Amino acid sequence: MRPVKQMTTEVTRGPINLVLLGPPGAGKGTQAVEFAQRHGTPKISTGDILREAVRSETDLGRLAKVTMDAGGLVDDQLMIAIVRERLTRGDVERGFVLDGFPRTVAQAIALDEIMTGQGCLTVVDIAVPDDALVERLARRRVCGQCGNPTSVAAGEARDRCEKCGGELVLRSDDTESTVRERLRVYAEATKPLVDFYSSRPTFRAVDGQQSPAAVGAALAQAVEEMRAARSAGDCGAEGTAG
Numbered sequence: 001m002r003p004v005k006q007m008t009t010e011v012t013r014g015p016i017n018l019v020l021l022g023p024p025g026a027g028k029g030t031q032a033v034e035f036a037q038r039h040g041t042p043k044i045s046t047g048d049i050l051r052e053a054v055r056s057e058t059d060l061g062r063l064a065k066v067t068m069d070a071g072g073l074v075d076d077q078l079m080i081a082i083v084r085e086r087l088t089r090g091d092v093e094r095g096f097v098l099d100g101f102p103r104t105v106a107q108a109i110a111l112d113e114i115m116t117g118q119g120c121l122t123v124v125d126i127a128v129p130d131d132a133l134v135e136r137l138a139r140r141r142v143c144g145q146c147g148n149p150t151s152v153a154a155g156e157a158r159d160r161c162e163k164c165g166g167e168l169v170l171r172s173d174d175t176e177s178t179v180r181e182r183l184r185v186y187a188e189a190t191k192p193l194v195d196f197y198s199s200r201p202t203f204r205a206v207d208g209q210q211s212p213a214a215v216g217a218a219l220a221q222a223v224e225e226m227r228a229a230r231s232a233g234d235c236g237a238e239g240t241a242g
Protein backbone atom coordinates (compact mmCIF):
# COMPACT_ATOMS: atom_id res chain seq x y z
CA MET A 1 0.00 0.00 0.00
CA ARG A 2 1.30 3.43 -0.91
CA PRO A 3 1.30 6.11 1.79
CA VAL A 4 -1.63 8.54 1.56
CA LYS A 5 0.77 11.49 1.37
CA GLN A 6 2.28 10.22 -1.90
CA MET A 7 -1.15 9.75 -3.49
CA THR A 8 -2.15 13.30 -2.55
CA THR A 9 1.06 14.63 -4.06
CA GLU A 10 0.35 12.80 -7.32
CA VAL A 11 -3.11 14.26 -7.62
CA THR A 12 -1.96 17.82 -7.00
CA ARG A 13 0.85 17.53 -9.57
CA GLY A 14 -1.50 16.38 -12.32
CA PRO A 15 -1.39 13.42 -14.68
CA ILE A 16 1.74 11.41 -15.50
CA ASN A 17 2.11 11.11 -19.26
CA LEU A 18 4.91 8.57 -19.33
CA VAL A 19 6.85 7.55 -22.44
CA LEU A 20 9.02 4.45 -22.03
CA LEU A 21 11.97 4.30 -24.38
CA GLY A 22 14.40 1.42 -24.74
CA PRO A 23 15.45 -1.32 -27.15
CA PRO A 24 13.34 -4.42 -27.85
CA GLY A 25 13.72 -6.72 -24.84
CA ALA A 26 14.57 -3.92 -22.38
CA GLY A 27 11.48 -4.71 -20.31
CA LYS A 28 9.29 -1.78 -21.40
CA GLY A 29 6.18 -3.97 -21.59
CA THR A 30 6.63 -5.40 -18.09
CA GLN A 31 7.34 -1.98 -16.58
CA ALA A 32 4.47 -0.37 -18.50
CA VAL A 33 1.95 -2.88 -17.10
CA GLU A 34 3.18 -2.39 -13.52
CA PHE A 35 3.36 1.39 -13.71
CA ALA A 36 -0.05 1.74 -15.35
CA GLN A 37 -1.69 -0.54 -12.77
CA ARG A 38 -0.08 1.34 -9.90
CA HIS A 39 -1.19 4.72 -11.18
CA GLY A 40 -4.59 3.69 -12.56
CA THR A 41 -3.74 4.91 -16.06
CA PRO A 42 -4.03 3.08 -19.39
CA LYS A 43 -1.00 1.37 -20.88
CA ILE A 44 -0.90 2.19 -24.58
CA SER A 45 1.33 -0.24 -26.44
CA THR A 46 1.44 0.30 -30.19
CA GLY A 47 2.87 -3.24 -30.56
CA ASP A 48 -0.19 -4.64 -28.70
CA ILE A 49 -2.54 -2.55 -30.86
CA LEU A 50 -0.91 -3.93 -34.01
CA ARG A 51 -0.85 -7.53 -32.71
CA GLU A 52 -4.55 -7.27 -31.88
CA ALA A 53 -5.21 -6.00 -35.42
CA VAL A 54 -3.24 -8.96 -36.82
CA ARG A 55 -5.28 -11.39 -34.67
CA SER A 56 -8.55 -9.81 -35.78
CA GLU A 57 -7.39 -9.83 -39.41
CA THR A 58 -8.33 -6.19 -40.00
CA ASP A 59 -6.90 -4.15 -42.90
CA LEU A 60 -4.41 -2.62 -40.46
CA GLY A 61 -3.43 -6.09 -39.24
CA ARG A 62 -2.85 -7.43 -42.74
CA LEU A 63 -0.79 -4.36 -43.61
CA ALA A 64 1.28 -4.46 -40.41
CA LYS A 65 1.96 -8.21 -40.23
CA VAL A 66 4.44 -8.36 -43.09
CA THR A 67 6.46 -5.45 -41.69
CA MET A 68 6.33 -6.76 -38.13
CA ASP A 69 7.43 -10.28 -39.09
CA ALA A 70 10.35 -8.77 -41.01
CA GLY A 71 11.41 -6.72 -37.97
CA GLY A 72 10.74 -3.37 -39.69
CA LEU A 73 8.74 -0.33 -38.64
CA VAL A 74 5.15 0.32 -39.65
CA ASP A 75 4.58 3.60 -41.51
CA ASP A 76 4.98 6.75 -39.38
CA GLN A 77 1.77 8.45 -40.55
CA LEU A 78 -0.26 5.34 -39.80
CA MET A 79 1.23 4.98 -36.30
CA ILE A 80 0.79 8.69 -35.59
CA ALA A 81 -2.89 8.50 -36.62
CA ILE A 82 -3.44 5.49 -34.33
CA VAL A 83 -1.86 7.23 -31.32
CA ARG A 84 -3.53 10.57 -32.05
CA GLU A 85 -6.92 8.85 -31.97
CA ARG A 86 -6.07 6.79 -28.86
CA LEU A 87 -5.05 9.91 -26.94
CA THR A 88 -8.46 11.52 -27.52
CA ARG A 89 -10.20 8.89 -25.37
CA GLY A 90 -11.42 9.88 -21.91
CA ASP A 91 -9.35 7.31 -20.01
CA VAL A 92 -6.12 9.27 -20.62
CA GLU A 93 -7.36 12.17 -18.49
CA ARG A 94 -5.38 10.84 -15.51
CA GLY A 95 -2.34 10.20 -17.70
CA PHE A 96 -1.01 7.26 -19.72
CA VAL A 97 1.97 5.02 -20.26
CA LEU A 98 3.18 4.83 -23.85
CA ASP A 99 5.12 1.67 -24.69
CA GLY A 100 6.65 1.39 -28.17
CA PHE A 101 5.73 4.89 -29.36
CA PRO A 102 7.43 7.09 -30.43
CA ARG A 103 9.91 4.96 -32.36
CA THR A 104 11.19 7.55 -34.81
CA VAL A 105 12.02 11.26 -34.58
CA ALA A 106 9.02 12.00 -36.86
CA GLN A 107 6.74 10.21 -34.36
CA ALA A 108 8.31 12.12 -31.45
CA ILE A 109 7.74 15.46 -33.19
CA ALA A 110 4.12 14.46 -33.88
CA LEU A 111 3.66 13.43 -30.24
CA ASP A 112 4.85 16.85 -29.05
CA GLU A 113 2.31 18.39 -31.37
CA ILE A 114 -0.49 16.06 -30.16
CA MET A 115 0.40 16.95 -26.56
CA THR A 116 0.27 20.72 -27.09
CA GLY A 117 -1.86 22.07 -24.29
CA GLN A 118 -2.45 18.54 -22.94
CA GLY A 119 0.34 18.41 -20.34
CA CYS A 120 4.00 17.44 -20.17
CA LEU A 121 5.59 14.20 -21.30
CA THR A 122 7.75 12.35 -18.82
CA VAL A 123 10.32 10.26 -20.71
CA VAL A 124 12.31 7.37 -19.26
CA ASP A 125 14.85 5.37 -21.24
CA ILE A 126 15.34 1.80 -19.99
CA ALA A 127 18.94 1.27 -21.06
CA VAL A 128 20.26 -2.24 -21.81
CA PRO A 129 23.38 -3.01 -23.88
CA ASP A 130 22.90 -4.92 -27.16
CA ASP A 131 24.61 -8.18 -26.20
CA ALA A 132 22.20 -8.76 -23.30
CA LEU A 133 19.17 -8.24 -25.53
CA VAL A 134 19.51 -11.15 -27.96
CA GLU A 135 19.61 -13.61 -25.06
CA ARG A 136 16.68 -11.94 -23.29
CA LEU A 137 14.52 -12.01 -26.40
CA ALA A 138 15.25 -15.71 -26.95
CA ARG A 139 13.84 -16.35 -23.45
CA ARG A 140 10.83 -14.08 -23.86
CA ARG A 141 7.33 -15.55 -24.13
CA VAL A 142 3.96 -13.81 -24.13
CA CYS A 143 0.59 -15.09 -23.03
CA GLY A 144 -1.53 -15.82 -26.11
CA GLN A 145 -4.61 -14.90 -24.07
CA CYS A 146 -3.82 -11.78 -21.98
CA GLY A 147 -0.55 -10.63 -23.60
CA ASN A 148 1.39 -10.73 -20.32
CA PRO A 149 5.13 -10.99 -21.10
CA THR A 150 7.32 -13.42 -19.18
CA SER A 151 10.78 -14.93 -19.35
CA VAL A 152 11.53 -18.66 -19.35
CA ALA A 153 14.90 -20.00 -18.22
CA ALA A 154 16.90 -22.30 -20.54
CA GLY A 155 15.41 -25.81 -20.33
CA GLU A 156 12.37 -24.61 -18.36
CA ALA A 157 9.15 -26.42 -19.39
CA ARG A 158 6.70 -23.74 -18.18
CA ASP A 159 4.09 -23.11 -20.87
CA ARG A 160 1.23 -21.41 -18.98
CA CYS A 161 0.72 -17.76 -18.03
CA GLU A 162 1.04 -17.13 -14.28
CA LYS A 163 -1.66 -14.45 -14.42
CA CYS A 164 -4.48 -16.08 -16.43
CA GLY A 165 -3.38 -19.65 -17.24
CA GLY A 166 -3.31 -18.92 -21.01
CA GLU A 167 -0.73 -20.58 -23.25
CA LEU A 168 2.73 -18.97 -23.41
CA VAL A 169 3.90 -18.45 -26.98
CA LEU A 170 6.99 -17.13 -28.76
CA ARG A 171 6.16 -13.88 -30.52
CA SER A 172 6.42 -14.37 -34.28
CA ASP A 173 8.94 -11.49 -34.39
CA ASP A 174 11.14 -12.94 -31.63
CA THR A 175 12.89 -15.39 -33.96
CA GLU A 176 16.66 -14.87 -34.10
CA SER A 177 16.88 -13.29 -37.58
CA THR A 178 13.97 -10.92 -36.87
CA VAL A 179 15.44 -9.98 -33.49
CA ARG A 180 18.72 -8.97 -35.15
CA GLU A 181 16.84 -6.84 -37.68
CA ARG A 182 14.76 -5.24 -34.91
CA LEU A 183 17.94 -4.34 -33.01
CA ARG A 184 19.44 -2.84 -36.17
CA VAL A 185 16.27 -0.84 -36.83
CA TYR A 186 16.25 0.27 -33.18
CA ALA A 187 19.85 1.55 -33.41
CA GLU A 188 19.13 3.40 -36.64
CA ALA A 189 15.63 4.83 -36.10
CA THR A 190 14.79 4.77 -32.39
CA LYS A 191 18.02 5.30 -30.46
CA PRO A 192 18.28 8.88 -31.81
CA LEU A 193 15.23 9.60 -29.63
CA VAL A 194 17.49 9.52 -26.58
CA ASP A 195 19.27 12.59 -28.03
CA PHE A 196 15.92 14.10 -29.01
CA TYR A 197 14.68 14.00 -25.41
CA SER A 198 17.84 14.02 -23.29
CA SER A 199 18.17 17.80 -22.94
CA ARG A 200 14.68 18.07 -21.42
CA PRO A 201 14.25 18.33 -17.66
CA THR A 202 11.59 15.64 -18.02
CA PHE A 203 13.99 12.94 -19.30
CA ARG A 204 15.83 10.27 -17.29
CA ALA A 205 17.63 7.03 -18.11
CA VAL A 206 17.46 4.01 -15.79
CA ASP A 207 19.67 0.93 -15.78
CA GLY A 208 17.61 -1.88 -17.36
CA GLN A 209 20.10 -4.59 -16.41
CA GLN A 210 18.67 -5.01 -12.92
CA SER A 211 15.83 -7.24 -11.74
CA PRO A 212 12.36 -6.13 -12.95
CA ALA A 213 11.55 -5.00 -9.38
CA ALA A 214 14.73 -2.89 -9.18
CA VAL A 215 14.04 -1.35 -12.60
CA GLY A 216 10.49 -0.59 -11.42
CA ALA A 217 11.81 1.12 -8.29
CA ALA A 218 14.32 3.17 -10.33
CA LEU A 219 11.57 4.12 -12.77
CA ALA A 220 9.24 5.23 -9.96
CA GLN A 221 12.02 7.29 -8.39
CA ALA A 222 12.95 8.90 -11.72
CA VAL A 223 9.33 9.86 -12.37
CA GLU A 224 8.94 11.29 -8.88
CA GLU A 225 12.14 13.38 -9.25
CA MET A 226 10.98 14.72 -12.60
CA ARG A 227 7.55 15.62 -11.28
CA ALA A 228 9.14 17.51 -8.39
CA ALA A 229 11.41 19.35 -10.84
CA ARG A 230 8.55 19.98 -13.24
CA SER A 231 6.39 21.76 -10.70
CA ALA A 232 9.18 24.33 -10.60
CA GLY A 233 9.69 24.59 -14.36
CA ASP A 234 8.32 23.75 -17.80
CA CYS A 235 8.07 20.58 -19.92
CA GLY A 236 11.24 21.31 -21.84
CA ALA A 237 9.50 20.87 -25.20
CA GLU A 238 8.33 23.82 -27.21
CA GLY A 239 4.58 24.04 -27.17
CA THR A 240 3.87 21.39 -24.53
CA ALA A 241 2.80 23.40 -21.53
CA GLY A 242 1.56 21.32 -18.63
Ligand code: AMP
Nearest residue numbers: 046047067068072073074079100101103
Ligand atom coordinates in the same frame (compact mmCIF):
# COMPACT_ATOMS: atom_id res chain seq x y z
P1 AMP B 1 6.75 -3.98 -29.89
O1 AMP B 1 5.75 -4.89 -29.27
O2 AMP B 1 6.71 -2.59 -29.33
O3 AMP B 1 8.15 -4.55 -29.89
O4 AMP B 1 6.32 -3.82 -31.44
C1 AMP B 1 6.30 -4.94 -32.30
C2 AMP B 1 6.41 -4.48 -33.74
O5 AMP B 1 5.30 -3.63 -34.07
C3 AMP B 1 7.63 -3.63 -34.05
O6 AMP B 1 8.78 -4.43 -34.32
C4 AMP B 1 7.15 -2.86 -35.29
O7 AMP B 1 7.15 -3.68 -36.43
C5 AMP B 1 5.69 -2.57 -34.93
N1 AMP B 1 5.55 -1.29 -34.18
C6 AMP B 1 5.15 -1.13 -32.89
N2 AMP B 1 5.14 0.16 -32.55
C7 AMP B 1 5.56 0.85 -33.64
C8 AMP B 1 5.78 2.23 -33.91
N3 AMP B 1 5.58 3.17 -32.97
N4 AMP B 1 6.22 2.57 -35.15
C9 AMP B 1 6.42 1.65 -36.11
N5 AMP B 1 6.23 0.32 -35.92
C10 AMP B 1 5.81 -0.08 -34.70
